[in-house]
Amino acid sequence: xxxxVFYILSLHYYQMVNKEEQSHPDFYLNEKGLKAIxxxxxxxxxxxxTGLFFIGGMAWLGIKNLLDGSTDYSANGASILVAVxxxxxxxxxxxxxxxxxxxxxxxxxxxLNHAFxxxxxxxxxxxxxxxxxxxxxxxxxxxTGVASLFGWGTH
Amino acid sequence: MEQSNTNTNLFDLQIDDQSSSYLTETAKWAKxxxxxxxIGCGLMVILAIGMGSFMGxxxxxxxxxxxxxxxxxxxxxxxxxxxxxxxxxxxxxxSMQLALRAADAHQLQTSFRNLxxxxxxxxxxxxxxxxxxxxxxxxxxxxxxFSV
Numbered sequence: 001x002x003x004x005v006f007y008i009l010s011l012h013y014y015q016m017v018n019k020e021e022q023s024h025p026d027f028y029l030n031e032k033g034l035k036a037i038x039x040x041x042x043x044x045x046x047x048x049x050t051g052l053f054f055i056g057g058m059a060w061l062g063i064k065n066l067l068d069g070s071t072d073y074s075a076n077g078a079s080i081l082v083a084v085x086x087x088x089x090x091x092x093x094x095x096x097x098x099x100x101x102x103x104x105x106x107x108x109x110x111x112l113n114h115a116f117x118x119x120x121x122x123x124x125x126x127x128x129x130x131x132x133x134x135x136x137x138x139x140x141x142x143x144t145g146v147a148s149l150f151g152w153g154t155h
Numbered sequence: 156m157e158q159s160n161t162n163t164n165l166f167d168l169q170i171d172d173q174s175s176s177y178l179t180e181t182a183k184w185a186k187x188x189x190x191x192x193x194i195g196c197g198l199m200v201i202l203a204i205g206m207g208s209f210m211g212x213x214x215x216x217x218x219x220x221x222x223x224x225x226x227x228x229x230x231x232x233x234x235x236x237x238x239x240x241x242x243x244x245x246x247x248x249x250s251m252q253l254a255l256r257a258a259d260a261h262q263l264q265t266s267f268r269n270l271x272x273x274x275x276x277x278x279x280x281x282x283x284x285x286x287x288x289x290x291x292x293x294x295x296x297x298x299x300x301f302s303v
Contacts (some may be wrong), residue, residue, distance in 0.1 A: 028169045033260055035269035049283050085194035109168055116177040123184040130191050 038104055041115075045097035051090035059083035088124045092118035171262070175255055182255070182266075188249035192241030196234045203230030236280065243273035 029037070062079035070076055095118040103112030147153055170178070204227065211223025247269040254262035 003173065028260065030260055030264070033264040033267065034168065035272060036264050040271035040274060041280050044272055046237060046278050047274055049280070050285075096229070104168070107252050110173070112168055112175040113171050116174045116181065120177040120181040122185070123181050127184040127188040127191070130188060133193065 034104060037100060041097040041100040041104075043124060044093050045101070048090050050093035051086065052094070055083045055086050055090060085129075089122050092122040092125070096122065178251055179255055182248040182251035185244050188250060189245035192237060192244070196238045196241065199230055199234035201236065203234065204225045206230065227253050240273045240280075242271045243276065247273060262288045266287075 058079045062076040062083065065072070065076045066080075096115050099111050099115035099118070102108070103110075103115060172255065207223045207227030207230075209223070210226050213223070223228065247266050250266035254266055264270045
């Protein structure tokens with residue numbers, strides 16, 4: 001009986017450990033893998049710089065126009081809003097690239113592993129914002145479709 | 156020098172538990188994004204064909220008889236440009252999922268190479284578009300200077 005219980009328990013433990021290993025494997029990076037990761041990070045850093053430049057430009061234009069007494073609140077407000085919204089993914093992309101490059105250079109495993117959090121956040125933000133845009137577009141299409149079917153807004 | 160540095164300390168760097176979970180999440184969202192991109196490309200091609208014939212019939216008696224056809228070409232070119240980074244992103248996500256499931260360093264390498272290609276394509280596209288904008292601006296300013 002005791003042997004039986006022990007057997008079942010050990011089987012459970014074995015399955016648990018095995019499952020743990022399957023779900024989160026640790027693996028070492030070889031030279032080619034590191035090279036690919038470094039190149040990806042370099043291009044990401046370039047893209048993030050360009051993005052920051054554009055965001056700065058848009059925010060500056062919007063704020064400058066409003067301060068100069070422009071009454072076009074929708075256009076200038078939109079450019080400021082887009083700049084504020086895009087600061088997040090751009091800074092995440094930049095964080096990913098800089099942490100990764102620094103981690104590889106200093107051979108700092110902690111830094112390297114911290115680099116992937118902003119990458120995940122970046123893709124999550126992009127995917128969710130694209131999804132929201134698609135949904136808004138579908139709503140817009142259905143409203144205009146119904147409106148044109150019933151002839152709303154026609155004179 | 157940098158190369159030798161990575162060579163000697165090669166096996167100190169590893170992907171740990173936490174990174175694996177972040178990379179899993181990254182791959183999931185990247186795959187979703189790329190599939191949305193593919194759908195967008197398909198819609199663009201449909202729009203190109205539809206708009207081409209519609210605008211063509213609209214512009215038949217106007218100054219630009221080939222306008223509809225031109226519009227189709229532009230839309231299809233845009234769809235093609237959009238398709239390439241989506242394909243890289245999809246491959247990145249697919250290989251990443253495989254790599255994490257099997258702890259396969261080779262797949263991880265393929266995955267990051269595709270991510271690099273995606274970022275590289277977007278970077279070069281941005282540079283090209285910026286150059287075209289700059290040229291257009293210079294052209295416009297020159298035309299303005301001569302017209303006054």
